[in-house]
Structure formats: C-alpha cells, structure tokens
Amino acid sequence: MEQKPVLSLDVLLEVAYFAPRQTLSALMKTCRFLYHECAKTMLRRQVVIENVPDLTSFLAFLNAEDGSRCRYLEDLVLDLELVGPSLPKSTARTLADVLSQQSFPSLTSLQLHNAEQILRPHPMLPAGFASLSALTSLTVTSAGSKAISFLKGLRSDLRVVVLKYKPGFDQRPNAEESSHPLIALHNFRSTLETVEVHGYEAELRRGQFPGPFPRAQELILNSPDSPLIAPYVHAFPDLRNLSISTIYADSLTPDNIEFETDAMRAFRRENVAEQSEFGSWTKLETVTGTVPDIYLAGLRCPVEVLYLNASTWDPFTMVSSILRDASVTRLHLFVHTIEALEEDGLPMAFRRLSDSSLEAISLHLKLNAQLEWEEDLRTIVDHAALDDLVDSLASLPILKFQFALRCEESGCTGEPHSPRPPTSDMVCGAQELQDFDCEAFAERILSTVPAVEHVDVKFICSRKQRAVVHRNDDGRSR
Numbered sequence: 001m002e003q004k005p006v007l008s009l010d011v012l013l014e015v016a017y018f019a020p021r022q023t024l025s026a027l028m029k030t031c032r033f034l035y036h037e038c039a040k041t042m043l044r045r046q047v048v049i050e051n052v053p054d055l056t057s058f059l060a061f062l063n064a065e066d067g068s069r070c071r072y073l074e075d076l077v078l079d080l081e082l083v084g085p086s087l088p089k090s091t092a093r094t095l096a097d098v099l100s101q102q103s104f105p106s107l108t109s110l111q112l113h114n115a116e117q118i119l120r121p122h123p124m125l126p127a128g129f130a131s132l133s134a135l136t137s138l139t140v141t142s143a144g145s146k147a148i149s150f151l152k153g154l155r156s157d158l159r160v161v162v163l164k165y166k167p168g169f170d171q172r173p174n175a176e177e178s179s180h181p182l183i184a185l186h187n188f189r190s191t192l193e194t195v196e197v198h199g200y201e202a203e204l205r206r207g208q209f210p211g212p213f214p215r216a217q218e219l220i221l222n223s224p225d226s227p228l229i230a231p232y233v234h235a236f237p238d239l240r241n242l243s244i245s246t247i248y249a250d251s252l253t254p255d256n257i258e259f260e261t262d263a264m265r266a267f268r269r270e271n272v273a274e275q276s277e278f279g280s281w282t283k284l285e286t287v288t289g290t291v292p293d294i295y296l297a298g299l300r301c302p303v304e305v306l307y308l309n310a311s312t313w314d315p316f317t318m319v320s321s322i323l324r325d326a327s328v329t330r331l332h333l334f335v336h337t338i339e340a341l342e343e344d345g346l347p348m349a350f351r352r353l354s355d356s357s358l359e360a361i362s363l364h365l366k367l368n369a370q371l372e373w374e375e376d377l378r379t380i381v382d383h384a385a386l387d388d389l390v391d392s393l394a395s396l397p398i399l400k401f402q403f404a405l406r407c408e409e410s411g412c413t414g415e416p417h418s419p420r421p422p423t424s425d426m427v428c429g430a431q432e433l434q435d436f437d438c439e440a441f442a443e444r445i446l447s448t449v450p451a452v453e454h455v456d457v458k459f460i461c462s463r464k465q466r467a468v469v470h471r472n473d474d475g476r477s478r
Helices: 009-017 021-028 032-043 052-063 065-072 089-101 115-119 124-130 145-153 173-179 230-235 257-278 291-297 316-325 346-351 377-381 383-392 409-413 424-435 438-448
Strands: 046-049 075-078 109-112 137-143 160-165 194-198 218-222 241-245 284-290 302-310 327-335 360-367 400-407 454-460 464-472 475-477
Touching: 021 032, 032 065, 046 052, 052 065, 052 089, 065 089, 089 124, 115 124, 115 137, 115 145, 124 145, 137 145, 230 257, 241 291, 257 291, 284 291, 291 302, 291 316, 302 316, 316 327, 316 346, 346 383, 383 438, 400 438, 438 454, 438 464
Parallel strands: 046 075, 075 109, 109 137, 137 160, 160 194, 194 218, 218 241, 241 284, 284 302, 302 327, 327 360, 360 400, 400 454
Antiparallel strands: 454 464, 464 475
8 A cells, every 4th residue: 555645743834834824723633743833833923803702712722721822922913893892891801811920921012002992991901911021012002091001010121112192182281291102101211212102292391301212213203283302302312213294294275374384383483492402313314204394393403314295385485494404414305296396496495505414305296187287287397497496406515416207197198097188288298298308407407516426317207208417527427
C-alpha cells in the first residue's frame, strides 16, 4: 500500500502563520500541539472586537488553558457597537477580571474606542485597563473623565498616544487640571514620542504647564477650535514634526471671511505674544496644515519643510505672514484656486518677503473643473500673470523651483463624463494648456531668478508636459 506524504508539525505551523482565522480555528481541532500553537498565532495578529457577543467569546478564548493565552496577545482593538447605553454588567465584570488577574506582557498596542461609554458605568474597568504594563501605543476615543482617570493610573511606558475627546466634555477652567492632554499624559513624559490630540479646546494657564517631555518628536493637533500652542512649546522642546488642523481649514467663504479672519487674528496675536516672550521651537523639521491653521499658530521659529494647503478663499496675505514670521527653508504649497496667480495672490506674498531663508519652492496648482471652468481657463496660461509670478521670485534666494499645474482630464477634454458640457472658453483654454511651452517658461524662470539652479515645470491636462532645466558652470543643460 502506497504511503502518502505527511507534513511535519513544523511545516504546518509555518503554513498556519499565513492562514486566515477560519483555517486556524480548523487546525486547532486537529491535535493538541496545533490547539496550543494556532491560538498563539491568532493572538499575535491584530484582534478587532466590534460587538458584545464577540467580546464575550474572545474573553472565553483568553481564559482557556488557565489564562495562559493572555501572554501572547499583542494588538487589541475594542471598537464596540453597544446595543444598550453601556456594556452589560456581566461582560464588564469578566473583562475587568481578565485585565486585572491575567498577565499581558506582549500587549503593546491598544485601541479603546467609545471609551467613556464603556468605562463610565463600570468603576472596575478603568483600574482594569490601567493594570496593563506593556503598552507602547494607545488610542482612546470619546474620552471623558473616566478615560482620563484610566490614563492617569496607567503605568505603561507609552511612546505613541492618540487622544480624542468626547464632544461636549466639560473643559471649563475648573476642569483643566484633570482634562488637559498634557496633564493627562504627564506620567509618560519620559517615554512619549508621538502625541495626537483631537477636540481639546480649553486653555492651560502657564502656572499649570507640566515639565518637559524630552523624547516627544511629533505633535498632531486636531481641534474644532483654534489651538493655543504655548503649553505644547513648553512641554515638547525638541519637537521635530508638527501638524495642525482647526475648524478654519477649508471653511472660509465670502460670507464669513471677515468675521472669521478677525477671530483668527486674535488667536494668532496670543500665540505670537507667547512665543515672543517665552520662545518657540528650534528643531522643527516638518510643519503641515492649511493656510488658516498655520497662520493662527503664529510660528516664529525655523522650519525645515512647510507643507501648506491653500483653499479657494484663504487670503494670501496670510501666506505672506506665515513665511515672514517662520524661517522656512523648503516650501511645498498646494493651491486650489486660479486666484493664486493674480497680482494680490502669490506674487504679492512673495514680494513681501525680505531676508527670506527660502531655498526651495514647490508650487502645486490643482484645479477642479466644476469650480474653475466658469473662469476663463485661458487665464491660467496668461503670460502676464505667469511673468508676474516669476518676477516676484527674483529677489528670493531660492536654489530650486518646481511648478506643477494639474487640471481634471474630464474638464479639459469635455468628455461625456465631464461635470457639464464644454464651453468655447473651456475648449480654447484646454488647447492653450496643451500648446503651452513649458521649456520656454522654465528658461524664463532660470534667467529671471539669479539664485535658482534647478527648475522643474509640469503641466498635466489631457496630456503631460514637462521641462527641466538647471544652471551649471558652462551655462544651462536640460
């Protein structure tokens, strides 16, 4: 009788490493060895729990084999969709017991969503989660007082924290001490490297500022209101990467721009005053945000690379203020409006710069057909406007200039799936884009801006054009 080849357990275990969960569950039923080992493999992957029945089953799974499986859990996501107002009491008690009585030495990543709804009705849960000692990455959403209590009691050496506050959470002055993210995260000041905060609005008085977080490298501020950055400047002295997003991003319109600009100026004045008196960051490598976001931050510090997004109604006077106050080395400017090329757009912003530290500018102009075609598309390639833009760069010490213009294919060609039928201006403008001499434009920049050494021009419409020129000792080469 012919003997069939048999896979060794070691080979089966290697296969199991790449198998889906259903296959792992089936393998666990074949023998005692795979019963143990496939359970470990399942727990070394990210485990996502989205409802109470799955949580109940998962807790039973962890408690099997005298709870020995707990030591292999590495990455847990609790994103529970609760049918009632809170977690059932029996499930909450089992979860608290497992957290507090078992050991989780490999659990380095936890995402706890809807935290306040889960924690508030069950006093034993914050202490249970706080008993976790190996976490290095933590995400908490819908955070309120119970979530803050959990954070204050946690003794893990966190390196990455994402903290999203519950809408409507009490942030009045008398609640600041317990709710401000820098206070809530103070126990991790010696280990934190990345902090992401959403939705915190209340101020923190200078007398309440915590000690420095010496290893903090990245800060992401995402708030429905405008951030006051002084507490973060003080707490993160060696910050390298900063991203800011506020309610003003992409929200300015002709109807609200005057009122909102006044509000932004007030926040900016306060941020500038704090930095002028107490100092600002000195090691920022990247800063990212929209024009209003970075404007109201009032940065007065060196910035190696600035990624700046300008929307339709963002005032270009703000761009000028940003570049004047912050010492930017490389600028990546993403613009979504034709108005950028008008006299009071970018040409004005660049002309206002004096003693600039700019070494490189990458200007990306992206047009949305539905918004832009009512403007005559021919204005995009108006030589007077482009010459004015180039002339405004003449006094800057830039060594490298990149210019990319992109418009949607459907709008340029008037194809059937275009937002609306092409007009004569659209067709004429699209044709001028296709016929535009990128090479001559690049040469014009090279001859006008004395410091520039490298120019890269791209027009992307129904077809792509590109010209690259640079200066060397013998003249120019392409």
